[in-house]
Amino acid sequence: MPLKQNLLGLIFCCFFVISYFTxxxxLSVLxxxxxxxxxxxxxFAGGLLLLVSGKLGLVEMTSFTRSAALSWFPGSLLFVGNIYAGSRALSCLPIPFFFxxxxxxxxxxxxTLKLTQRERTSGIKLFSVSLLLVSAVTLPLCDPQFNPGGYMWAVVxxxxxxxYRVLQKSSHLSDLEQQYINYLFSVLLLAFAAHPTGDLFGALDFPFLLSYKFHSGCCASALLGxxxxxxTVKLKSSLPSEHCEPWVFLAKVLAACLSPFVFDIVVNIPTLFCLLISIxxxxxxxxxxxxGPER
Incomplete structure (x- = not known):
């Protein structure tokens, strides 16, 4: 594999690990x-940066119609559910457990693809996905610090x-276009949800609200995201999809293995076994x- 592609993969891994750690x-330390x-x-920060980058020609973003944006609304709803529930789960669970x-x-x-599109799946793929499901189902039963809220949000x-992955397969929008629409809908939906959920008034009593650590962490999280x-988009455009997956896998393994050196994690033999099965x-x-697909 050319040096340029390896460099792209390593850059992706670095941003992945540092972004999750931030x-x-x-969420957990502060x-x-x-x-x-x-x-x-x-x-909001991601959408603004993406818009500015598109205007400056730093990224390729073609214009899309209002109907195209509205057709992607179900995907944006799933995206909001993904990031909202993901934040809830990540705040309660160690990074290896979250993955x-x-x-x-x-x-x-x-x-979902089997039920809706009758997509064929190889035996080894079915077996590997079964291992992922078994490890995820077994993990809460073995966790010595079981947090029901964290696991509930992880399921969501x-x-x-x-x-979201299923909808992506049938969309004609590019990854950047999808993400820009996601950002727009997310800002609106999360802004309206801030008051009913109590987050708006709860944040006013947050002890670190005026701390440089808090502001630095929030700014870093937005930029790193x-x-x-x-x-991610550059890696997908430079490599075939089947060659991108190993880099995503490597990034997850690095984040999971390095996280105990940064955050407190309590594990026992059964939970460690679940993590290994998942890997x-x-x-x-x-x-x-x-x-590739089975012939």
Whole structure:
């Protein structure tokens, strides 16, 4: 593989790991558990940066019609559910646990495609997805610090992620166009939800509201999320889809393995076994994707 593609993959991994660590720091260490405000700020900053980048010609964004944007509204709703529930889950769960549950979204995607499009699936892919589902279902039963709220939001998160992937397969919009529409709808929906959820008034009593750590973390999370988006789009445009998956897998493994050195994690033998099963299942899934569709 050319040096340029390897460099793109490494840049993607760096942004992926640092972005997750920054979000985890704000949500868990600083305990800013107000996802409508946190994700509203991220989507507002991301949309603004994407718009400016498009105007300056730094990224390729073609104009799309209002009907095209409205047709993607179900995808935007799933995106909002994904980031909102993901923030809730990540604030309660260690990063390796979060990824184990996130991987169950592959099961949602495959089952939905089978029911709606009768898509054929290879045996090794079915087996790998079964391992991902088993590890995700077993993990809460083994977790020594079981948090029902965290796991509940994780279920909502991976369900939205799985459904979002299905809609992406049938969309004619580019990744950047989809994301820009997601940002627009997300800012509106999260702004309207800030008051009913109590996040707006709860944030006013947040002890770190005037702290430089809080402002630095929030600014970093927005910038890193935007750079991760650009790195992801660049990686997808430079590599075939089956060659992108190993880099995503590597980024998750790096984040999971490095997180115990940064954040406190309590594990036992059963939970460690669940994490390893999930990693093996995802490795097999990546292998099946690299092999291509079954003839």
């Amino acid at each position: 979000n985890k720091y704000v 305990k800013f558990t107000f996802p409508t405000l946190f994700q509203g700020w991220q989507t 184990t549950l996130h991987n169950a979204s592959e099961f949602v995607t495959i089952i 998160h991976f369900s939205c992620v799985g459904g 935007f750079f991760l988006l650009l790195a 093996c299942g995802e490795a097999m899934l990546v292998y099946s994707e690299c092999r």
